[in-house]
Amino acid sequence: MTVATPGPLLDVAELAKRFTVGGKQGLLARATSFRKPVAPLPQLHAVDEVSFTIARGETVGLVGESGCGKSTLVRLINRLLDPTSGSIRLGGAELADFKARDFAGNPHRARIQMVFQDAGDSLNPRYTAADAIADPVRRLKKMSGAQLAARVEELADMTGLPRELLSRFPHQLSGGQKARVGIARAIAVEPELLILDEPTAALDVSVQVVILQLLQQLKRELGMSYLFVSHDLNVVRLLCDRVLVMYLGKVVEQGPAAEVFADPRHPYTKALISAIPQVDLEGAEPEQRAGRLRLGGEPRSPIDPDPTVCRFYGRCPKGTPRCAEEMPLLHPAGTARQVACHFA
Amino acid sequence: MTAVPALSVPALSVENLSVEFRTRSGVVKVLEHVGFSVDKGETVALVGESGSGKSVTAFAVMGILDAAGKVTSGRALFGGTDLLALSEHDLAEQRGRELSMIFQNPRTALNPIRRVGRQIADVLVRHGGATRNDAPRAAIEMLKRVRIPDPERRAEAYPFELSGGMCQRIMIAIALACRPALLIADEPTTGLDVTTQAVIMDLIGELAGEAGMATIFITHDLALAAEYCDRIVVMHAGHIVEAAPGRDLFAHPRHPYSAKLLAATPGETVALEDLASIPGGLPDLRRSDLPACRYSDRCERRLEQCIQPLPQHTVGERHVVACWNPL
Numbered sequence: 001m002t003v004a005t006p007g008p009l010l011d012v013a014e015l016a017k018r019f020t021v022g023g024k025q026g027l028l029a030r031a032t033s034f035r036k037p038v039a040p041l042p043q044l045h046a047v048d049e050v051s052f053t054i055a056r057g058e059t060v061g062l063v064g065e066s067g068c069g070k071s072t073l074v075r076l077i078n079r080l081l082d083p084t085s086g087s088i089r090l091g092g093a094e095l096a097d098f099k100a101r102d103f104a105g106n107p108h109r110a111r112i113q114m115v116f117q118d119a120g121d122s123l124n125p126r127y128t129a130a131d132a133i134a135d136p137v138r139r140l141k142k143m144s145g146a147q148l149a150a151r152v153e154e155l156a157d158m159t160g161l162p163r164e165l166l167s168r169f170p171h172q173l174s175g176g177q178k179a180r181v182g183i184a185r186a187i188a189v190e191p192e193l194l195i196l197d198e199p200t201a202a203l204d205v206s207v208q209v210v211i212l213q214l215l216q217q218l219k220r221e222l223g224m225s226y227l228f229v230s231h232d233l234n235v236v237r238l239l240c241d242r243v244l245v246m247y248l249g250k251v252v253e254q255g256p257a258a259e260v261f262a263d264p265r266h267p268y269t270k271a272l273i274s275a276i277p278q279v280d281l282e283g284a285e286p287e288q289r290a291g292r293l294r295l296g297g298e299p300r301s302p303i304d305p306d307p308t309v310c311r312f313y314g315r316c317p318k319g320t321p322r323c324a325e326e327m328p329l330l331h332p333a334g335t336a337r338q339v340a341c342h343f344a
Numbered sequence: 345m346t347a348v349p350a351l352s353v354p355a356l357s358v359e360n361l362s363v364e365f366r367t368r369s370g371v372v373k374v375l376e377h378v379g380f381s382v383d384k385g386e387t388v389a390l391v392g393e394s395g396s397g398k399s400v401t402a403f404a405v406m407g408i409l410d411a412a413g414k415v416t417s418g419r420a421l422f423g424g425t426d427l428l429a430l431s432e433h434d435l436a437e438q439r440g441r442e443l444s445m446i447f448q449n450p451r452t453a454l455n456p457i458r459r460v461g462r463q464i465a466d467v468l469v470r471h472g473g474a475t476r477n478d479a480p481r482a483a484i485e486m487l488k489r490v491r492i493p494d495p496e497r498r499a500e501a502y503p504f505e506l507s508g509g510m511c512q513r514i515m516i517a518i519a520l521a522c523r524p525a526l527l528i529a530d531e532p533t534t535g536l537d538v539t540t541q542a543v544i545m546d547l548i549g550e551l552a553g554e555a556g557m558a559t560i561f562i563t564h565d566l567a568l569a570a571e572y573c574d575r576i577v578v579m580h581a582g583h584i585v586e587a588a589p590g591r592d593l594f595a596h597p598r599h600p601y602s603a604k605l606l607a608a609t610p611g612e613t614v615a616l617e618d619l620a621s622i623p624g625g626l627p628d629l630r631r632s633d634l635p636a637c638r639y640s641d642r643c644e645r646r647l648e649q650c651i652q653p654l655p656q657h658t659v660g661e662r663h664v665v666a667c668w669n670p671l
Contacts, residue, residue, distance in 0.1 A: 065537035066508070174625070204393040204564065205608045206622035216616055231538060234567075234610035238619075275542035277567040278612060279594045294546065295539045297493065298507060 007092070008053035009225045010077070010193055015086030015096075017047040017072050021303060042303050046072040048249035049086070051330075054193065059219065059226040061240035061257060063233060063272065067299065069249040070229050074195055077227065078114055079103040091192065110140045113191035117198045119178035123170040129156075129177075130166040133184045140189045155184040158221075160214060176207040180214070187218060194219075195227045200235065212239060233276050237261055242336075245269045248302055248311040251330060253344075255337030265333055265344035267316045271295045293317065310341075318343055354381040354421075355558035356405070356526050361418030361428075363397075363404050363582075370630040374400050374413070375582045382526070387552060387559040389569035389590075392579035393605075395626050398562045401579070402528045404428070406445055407435045422526065441471040444524035446548075448531040450511035454503040460514045461487070461499025464521055472522040486517040490547060509540035516548060523555050530562045545572050566609050570594055575662060578602045581626050581638040583654075588663040598657075598665040601639045637667070645669045 020041045047069045054060045064070050075081040077088055079100050088095045090111055098106055113136070116122035123132050133152050137143050143151060156163050161180040170178055179199065186194055196215070200208040216239065219226060230236050236243060236257065243260050245253040245268065253266040264270045274293040297315045305311060310323040322342055330340040363375040375397045382388045390398040403409045405420045405427060420427040422443070427435065439445075447453040455463055464486050465479035474482050480499070487495035490513040503511055512532060519527060529548060533541035549572055552559045563569050569576050570590035577587045578599065586599040597603040604622040624642035627634060635641070640650040647669050654666045 065539060205566075205605065205610075206393065208610075209608045209619045209621040212616060213619070213621075232610075233538060234612070237612075238610050238614075238616045271539055275538045276612075277542075277565065277571045279567050279570040279590070292542070294543055296491075296543075298510075 009056045009058075009091055010054040010227075011087075011089040012053070012077065013051045013087045013089070015047060015050045015073070015076060015088060016045070016084045017069075017076055017081060018043040018045050018084045020044075044303050045249045045305055046302065047076060047083075048305075050246075050249075050251050052244055052251060052254060054225050054227060056192075056225055057219070057223055058242065059228055059240045061236040061243040062227060062229045062246065063231070063236055063243060064246035065299070067248075067302070068246045069302075070246055071197070073246070074114075074197060074227070074229055077193075078112055078195055079106075079109075104139075110136075110189035111191055112193045112195065113186040113189060114195040114197065115182050115186045115199045118202050119182040119199075120170060120175070120202070123178060123181060125170055128167050128169055129161065129173065129181045132170075132181055133166075133188055136185060137188045151188070155188055158187070158218065159184040160210075174207075175203050176210060179203060179207075179211050183211075183214065183218070187222065187224070190222070192224060193227065194224050195229070197229045198231065201231070208235070215239065233261075233272065245272065248299055248305070250311055250340060251338075252312065252340045253338065254330075255334070259334070259337060265337070265339040266312075266341050267293075267318055267344075268295075268312050312341075353384050355384045355386075355423070356560075357381040357419075357421040358401070358405065359419045359421070361401065361404060361420065362416045363400055363409065364414050364416050365410070365412045366414065367412060367630075372629045373582060373634065374629060375404070378418070378579075378582070378584055380577050380584060380587055382558040382560055384525075384558055385553070385556045386575070387549065387561055387573045389561045389563060389573035389576045390579060391563055391566055391569050391576055391605075393564060393626075395581070396579040397582040398564075398579055399530055400582075402445070402530055402560060402562055406439060406443060406528065407432070437471075440467055440524075441522045442525050444519040444522075444527050446512075446515050446519045446527065446529040446532045448534055450508065450515045451503060453515060454511060456503055459500055459502060460506070463514070464499075464517050467518050467521045482521075483517075486521050487514075489520070489551065490514075490517045492517075508536050509544065512536060512540075512544055513547070516544070516551070520551055520555070520557075524557060526558045526560070527552060528560045528562070531564070532561075533568070541568075548572075566594075566605065567611065578605065582629060583638055584666065585639065586663075586665045586667075588660065588665075592660055592663050596660075596671075598659050598663070598670040599639075599667050600643050600645050600669075600671060603671055645671075 021044045050073060062070050076083050079095055082100045083096055086096060093108060095108060103109055130152050133155050134148055137148060137151055153163055156166055159180045161177060161184060165173060165177060200211050203211060228240055240257045243257045244251050247268050253269045261273060264273050271293045295315050300311060300314055308325055308327055310328050313319055313323045328340045328342045330338045333339040333344055359379045361375055361378040365372040365374050378401055390401060392398050404415055415428055461480060461483045464483035468474040468479045468482050469476060484495045484499050487499060492498050492513055533544050561573055573590055575587060576590050576593050578585050580601050586602045593602060597606055607620045608622060627638050627641055635651045636653050637650045640646045649668050657665050657670060659665055
């Protein structure tokens with residue numbers, strides 16, 4: 001990828017988000033709690049000391065199973081949630097200091113935008129396509145009247161949405177058309193970083209292709225960086241320069257997408273990649289599937305995890321006593337790769 | 345239609361199935377002349393995009409169509425009886441015992457206020473001849489079969505206390521409790537993680553293999569279908585356009601739509617630029633002048649005769665295509 005300016009666009013360092021859970025928070029419990037000594041409430045470690053960068057013009061894929069903290073990480077970066085600790089620097093500006101509550105009015109708001117998972121659910125049903133696209137421009141760029149209308153038409157053209165559909169409401173649009181509105185709305189304020197949360201999960205394969213190609217083309221034309229969150233590893237492989245693999249709040253592996261897919265190092269990444277359904281035209285018989293890596297069990301609890309135990313311990317096919325005594329840290333493995341495993 | 349190998353016995357044979365939905369804006373011809381069969385011990389995938397009629401086919405066979413839906417023609421032969429002709433009472437006896445179904449979203453399909461062990465026991469009591477006393481133990485046995493760790497404790501759990509993958513295992517345990525002869529799995533892994541998906545698919549495959557069960561697997565994921573199924577049936581707008589063993593379909597798709605669908609599917613070795621979308625959309629199935637081939641409006645290989653009733657070409661072993669101008 002071409003990097004014009006020095007330094008990464010996004011630099012996330014030791015970012016953490018812990019949620020307080022449980023505890024008796026009912027009225028009666030609170031009324032009677034003065035008698036007991038105050039014990040610290042359990043903490044759910046949703047995102048735990050995550051560090052990574054995204055270069056200008058780069059697409060970084062974020063993968064991991066549900067509950068691993070992908071969405072929390074995205075909401076932190078997008079400044080919809082306040083981090084517990086850590087820093088989020090976007091092109092040199094520290095965003096972690098701003099409160100999520102006030103960020104909508106922040107001049108930096110336009111620099112990070114998001115395309116949501118289900119375009120149907122994330123569009124206001126009472127807004128026409130034109131209203132939906134115009135809304136962020138009106139709020140963040142203080143544009144109005146003829147200029148705004150022209151901008152909306154320009155965005156419709158850029159995303160391949162026929163202009164005559166601009167006056168329609170979401171329920172009058174197809175899935176692919178709604179996805180285009182979602183993308184047009186997100187790029188309307190010329191963001192530098194676009195976060196894509198499973199943008200094609202709700203679409204059929206034939207439509208998915210068109211949307212992925214559109215995203216690729218827009219990235220080239222507008223020079224944006226993408227953080228691409230997806231379950232579908234085949235799609236991540238198509239679009240991403242680099243991948244981050246998360247497991248239970250931690251980044252367990254990162255590196256260039258092609259390398260990670262060809263030669264996964266972390267046992268979790270190995271299981272993830274071996275689970276991608278594949279068609280074997282050479283005629284391998286189903287029995288050969290037995291050699292595949294399958295994960296048993298359930299993930300460990302993210303609530304007050306033991307800081308000395310590897311998060312993957314218990315599900316990991318390797319699982320040695322050392323894994324239960326010493327948490328493996330993310331360490332370099334090759335030129336551009338990092339892995340958090342004692343044995344990789 | 346095809347030369348069936350002597351050994352195979354169809355467990356289910358669907359013939360000429362047509363289904364219409366009466367709606368306020370007219371009659372929608374959702375399925376037309378759908379025919380396919382599943383052998384004992386065989387896994388057949390129904391694939392297609394949304395609106396292709398995959399689920400309606402399954403619902404019609406199970407007799408659980410929405411009230412607006414009506415079977416207008418066809419038979420579904422299952423062990424000598426036509427399921428479509430059975431009374432609701434007789435069909436209810438078959439379902440759960442001989443016929444079973446796994447639904448898309450396990451969390452909504454399970455009863456949220458009943459312990460999962462009891463939900464499995466319910467099926468065993470209703471259809472499996474178990475008594476209220478020995479059913480709970482049999483339910484725990486089922487939980488073991490679907491490899492739920494600590495089954496005694498999990499039997500006491502409510503669905504909300506379990507992960508999506510666990511809930512789907514419970515669904516599988518319920519579906520397989522009475523060792524059915526036919527299992528229909530409607531997108532059983534949509535919404536699950538890819539690692540969980542692999543485990544669940546392995547489990548269904550293994551249990552079906554052990555019991556010699558016939559399985560119909562509904563999915564929109566062609567690669568998943570090819571990996572786990574013996575044959576793939578491709579549907580488009582309520583028609584079956586092609587049926588073939590998975591590997592043959594991937595190597596040599598014969599229907600133009602199957603070929604386009606494959607060309608749009610991301611895989612290990614394709615680049616984004618090489619993927620091609622399918623132009624056009626599904627035809628409006630309310631139209632009275634639908635062409636015989638419902639793909640013809642989008643098709644690059646269209647001929648004049650494509651408006652006439654479609655031929656069924658047998659182009660290989662168990663490979664059938666419905667097209668006037670196949671590839």
